[in-house]
Amino acid sequence: MNKDGSGVINEILPRKNHISRKVPRIKGAGSRGERLEQIVASNIDNLVIISSCKNPKFNNRLIDRLLVCAESSHVNSVIVINKTDLDIENNRAGWIELYRKIGYNVIETSVVNNEGIDKLRDALNTKVNLIWGQSGVGKSSLLNSIYRELNFKVGEISENTSKGKHTTVTSILKNVGKGTFIIDTPGIRELDPYGVRQEDLGHYFKDFVPFIHDCKFNTCTHNHEPGCNVINAVREKLISEERYHGYLNLLETIEDDMNF
Numbered sequence: 001m002n003k004d005g006s007g008v009i010n011e012i013l014p015r016k017n018h019i020s021r022k023v024p025r026i027k028g029a030g031s032r033g034e035r036l037e038q039i040v041a042s043n044i045d046n047l048v049i050i051s052s053c054k055n056p057k058f059n060n061r062l063i064d065r066l067l068v069c070a071e072s073s074h075v076n077s078v079i080v081i082n083k084t085d086l087d088i089e090n091n092r093a094g095w096i097e098l099y100r101k102i103g104y105n106v107i108e109t110s111v112v113n114n115e116g117i118d119k120l121r122d123a124l125n126t127k128v129n130l131i132w133g134q135s136g137v138g139k140s141s142l143l144n145s146i147y148r149e150l151n152f153k154v155g156e157i158s159e160n161t162s163k164g165k166h167t168t169v170t171s172i173l174k175n176v177g178k179g180t181f182i183i184d185t186p187g188i189r190e191l192d193p194y195g196v197r198q199e200d201l202g203h204y205f206k207d208f209v210p211f212i213h214d215c216k217f218n219t220c221t222h223n224h225e226p227g228c229n230v231i232n233a234v235r236e237k238l239i240s241e242e243r244y245h246g247y248l249n250l251l252e253t254i255e256d257d258m259n260f
Contacts, residue, residue: 056135150176
């Protein structure tokens with residue numbers, strides 16, 4: 001540290017992984033040249049994906065895109081479904097069953113009812129944790145309930161859009177003790193994974209993997225190709241139709257790496 005408070009980079013250490021996305025589209029800008037890589041964080045142990053049951057509504061499509069970011073970077077994922085106190089109808093049950101069946105750790109939480117707080121604390125313990133999700137899903141409230149000293153600002157839900165208002169404007173790394181680190185990020189409303197090719201996307205959907213190697217073509221995109229075993233698995237209800245439609249939606253947004 002220099003006397004004026006500035007720092008000096010003495011060495012750049014290798015990183016074991018990083019989470020990134022395409023730079024969000026700029027309204028009114030051209031489609032080319034705007035989708036560069038935006039690195040969110042590196043050397044991550046857990047990508048903690050937080051969604052809410054309501055206010056804002058549960059967003060499985062965004063969860064699946066975040067899971068692709070994690071899988072493509074070899075980062076463990078933890079799915080947190082928050083605000084369970086608002087889900088009186090228990091609409092979350094089917095999603096929890098689906099993601100757990102695929103093999104993900106799903107934690108149900110409610111700050112109001114103090115539900116799942118200890119389970120989430122255990123999942124974060126001694127790890128470097130990137131916390132990601134939409135604005136308003138309760139990221140800051142959850143972290144404040146586990147680590148009282150953080151005192152993150154808690155936002156509100158817009159009455160007009162039912163979406164969260166941004167309270168975190170930049171990524172913040174906090175050491176909360178015992179080798180546990182929290183990276184709090186600004187809420188997101190759109191996400192396109194960076195550097196994923198069309199023929200590789202299916203490998204980042206864990207429920208597709210058992211069927212991929214029996215496709216007729218090794219470059220199969222599981223969209224229209226004859227002899228696609230993934231499509232057969234969807235027809236036989238071995239793969240969730242909703243997950244598959246989310247996959248097709250993401251496939252349409254992917255350009256080959258040569259276009260970057």
